[in-house]
Ligand code: MN
């Protein structure tokens with residue numbers, strides 16, 4: 001079976017749709033660089049399309065009926081949305097599940113220090129990163145600081161044209177003889193991933209005014225750590241936050257700058273966080289475009305996938321099944337057995353990225369079974385590593401069912417494995433939902449430079465993914 005580039009298969013009308021989707025996607029990426037920001041935008045889009053907050057309906061005891069649309073979020077990091085179908089839930093739902101967390105550098109709880117005239121913020125990286133890729137590039141700071149009184153300060157520094165940015169320093173090549181002999185995993189150590197945030201001391205100008213206002217208490221011991229104090233004075237002035245407020249902050253360091261079109265032909269998108277927003281976005285659009293459905297359509301945006309789907313907002317939490325129970329309760333369909341039947345009889349696409357075949361690194365791939373960039377959405381029967389270890393492995397019957405849906409809707413799709421057998425491996429949230437006994441398979445989009453600060457995707461793959469996943473949500477066939 002030959003895989004081929006699908007660009008030439010489109011007419012003018014579809015080429016226009018491809019660009020509209022790609023530009024909406026770039027906007028989504030620019031406004032959603034953290035899991036919280038992604039969920040915020042998603043809620044806005046869901047509300048604009050008639051979705052209501054399930055928690056508010058639970059409080060009021062509002063009944064739900066066929067055709068109602070609801071969403072529910074946990075801590076603005078994990079989200080589930082439902083478009084209630086005509087059939088009883090217990091006959092199964094069609095579920096799309098993506099994740100909205102991405103590899104990054106997280107600011108530690110006691111992060112601020114000054115050494116030899118430079119102020120830094122200490123970080124702890126999140127997810128699988130090649131640490132050497134994160135040095136010397138412009139970085140932005142996104143997140144929240146929750147103060148003792150419960151108020152939340154939203155931080156977003158480094159994205160506007162005239163914002164300052166931050167950076168992790170690296171050693172100049174002239175002095176790197178020793179560093180260059182190290183293994184790639186050791187070239188930049190985890191504790192070396194601290195960002196530079198200042199180099200100017202708190203100063204008093206000729207009018208005897210402090211350039212940045214500080215409190216009397218701070219002035220009393222001036223002379224020591226003046227650069228750190230200047231940074232703190234700026235934080236106080238601009239955000240009304242103090243050093244202790246880092247204790248209750250979630251600040252994420254991400255590459256600064258907007259998503260860009262890539263290539264002379266503008267066929268690709270280069271951006272931070274495409275794993276897994278390149279699937280989350282077309283999944284969301286597929287959900288919004290899907291009107292009357294027979295089976296209840298469900299969209300999951302999970303957090304913490306990059307560190308094992310752990311914690312309250314990760315896919316392993318009970319939030320999803322609890323929410324299904326709440327939904328069925330408001331529909332008057334709740335009982336314990338039917339909740340279990342709903343989960344067991346559902347069909348799911350775990351929508352997540354795969355590795356795009358790259359001829360520069362061909363020895364890491366099996367070309368015939370790799371996903372080619374620009375060759376359409378992929379389905380991946382299994383993942384895992386070292387003999388499919390820890391993999392979901394979809395059954396042939398479910399693949400047959402999906403082939404029928406995709407073929408009936410003219411979807412350009414390919415099959416894919418992550419890479420060459422024994423080259424390594426990876427996982428998604430697929431195996432977690434499979435624990436309910438539902439049909440689960442991975443489907444997604446090929447990415448180049450996955451987990452790098454800037455990842456690349458193809459516009460046509462995003463378009464085919466949206467079409468495929470919309471067809472899946474509309475499907476009322478019974479899963480085998
Ligand atoms: Mn992923």
Ligand code: MN
Nearest residue numbers: 275276306451
């Ligand atoms: Mn990943």
